[in-house]
Amino acid sequence: MLLPDGSVRPHYQRLLERLTTMSEPEYEERRRAVDLSFLRQGITFNVYGDTKGAERIFPFDMVPRVIPGKEWDHLEAGLIQRITALNLFLHDIYHDQNILKDGTIPAHYVLSARHFRREFVNFEVPKDIYIHICGTDIIRDDKGEYLVLEDNARCPSGVSYVLENRRALKRTFPRSFEAIGVRPVEHYPDELLRVLDYVAPSGGVDPTVVLLTPGAHNSAYFEHTYLARQMGIQIVEGRDLLVRDQRVFMRTTKGLQPVHVIYRRIDDDFIDPTVFRRDSVLGVPGLVNAYRAGNVSLANTIGTGVADDKVMYYFVPRMIKYYLDQDPILPNVETYLGSEEKDLPYILENIEQLVVKAANESGGYGMLIGPHATAKECDEFRRQVKAEPRNYVAQPTISLSRHPTYTGTEFAGRHIDLRPFVLYGENTVVVPGGLTRVALREGSLVVNSSQGGGSKDT
Secondary structure (H helix, E strand, O other), rough: OOOOOOEEOOOHHHHHHHOOOOOHHHHHHHHHHHHHHHHHOOOOEOOOOOOOOOEOOOOOOEOOOOOOOOHHHHHHHHHHHHHHHHHHHHHHHHHOOOOHHHHOOOOOHHHOOOOOOOOOOOOOOHHOOOEEEEEEEEEEEEOOOOEEEEOOOOOOHHHHHHOOOHHHHHHHHHHHHHOOOOOOOOHHHHHHHHHHHOOOOOOOOOOOOOEEEEOOOOOOHHHHHHHHHHHHHHHEEEHHHEEEEEEEEEEEEOOOOOOOOOEEOOOHHHOOOOOOOOOOOOOOOOOOHHHOOOEEEOOOOOOOHHHHHHHHHHHHHHHHHHHHOOOOOOOOOOOEEOOOOOOHHHHHHOOOOOOOHHHHHHHHOOEEEEEOHHHHHHHHHHHHHHHHHHHHHEEEEOOOEEEEEEOOOOOEEEEEEOOOEEEOOOOOOEOOOOOEEOOOOOOOOOOOOOEEEEOOOO
């Protein structure tokens, strides 16, 4: 909010004026009202492995992050470039594999990726779109440069908080929105439904779209119900769907109803027990056959998880150059691969200074932050990296930019990141703003909700 000399950044001027005219009791009263409304609406998340059970309110900090238009234009262009290259990469590796044949990306990295689905090589996906919805995590370094931390291309979550945070803040500070000139985010559900309709099997008029959820115990279940309601579509579990003659139907009180598009919030492994994990009770037996027959569309497509692999992230700048003949607008964070001969010794020797991540974990799990870890934790990670080098990447510890955040007694700087949401259909739409996640604990760099993080309107 402030420049190094203590003066206010121009795009924060109006917001700061509004905050300084507010008394502490008034701010506290508004904050409690927001928390209460979140609780009443069930704006919560579950924490896996939490023995106390219980859903929690996703902590919301009322000091919004302001991104000026010029900076946003730069971010938007970089995100569109990135999702375009990732979709071209996925089409290539599931078809001609040119990027592997000419050695731009060593083939063994793709072929050994946990989420590369050989079953879908040479399968034509509707409209050639693999990633319809992407949540790309972006950080800002100490020089003020935006860097991409990772792409979430399977089932990215968090957009419901973007919409509800905005609604809460608009109610709390209505005048500020008019004064600052904030771009709206409320159109996201309409845009998402437009993308889902666009990829429906050809020939159908007014396709039936459903959202497939693993159920109420999933950490993002609030989001699943919220988005289905906002789009005016049915939310279903695997047991609500069945496949007959390679077509998908939904069980309803009026009998079976055909389903044409499934927005799935279930990982590949659990989506069809006849093809992937046989012990899955979440999926729909026969769904993959119906998909192969072209009678139903899935968003995101099966097999997109290979683009989520943190080792693939390393190669995205090469993909952009290869498919688009452009330099990346948004650079990656410097990254070292455990399975590269020159990188492995560096990782092992410098693990105390690095952030080490497992290639296919998310949510802040399977990660070591070297400077904040004990000697024992560093040794344990060394052992893991040596045992499975392909499964680990390492990055320098970057001091994420900080933002004023209310701590319960005062405003203090807390580290933040940004997850904008990108929709790829007939047109590519980036929701202006996105989810700013904030590490509420002092000095912490972990912003995930399951690890004690909160969020801000953006």
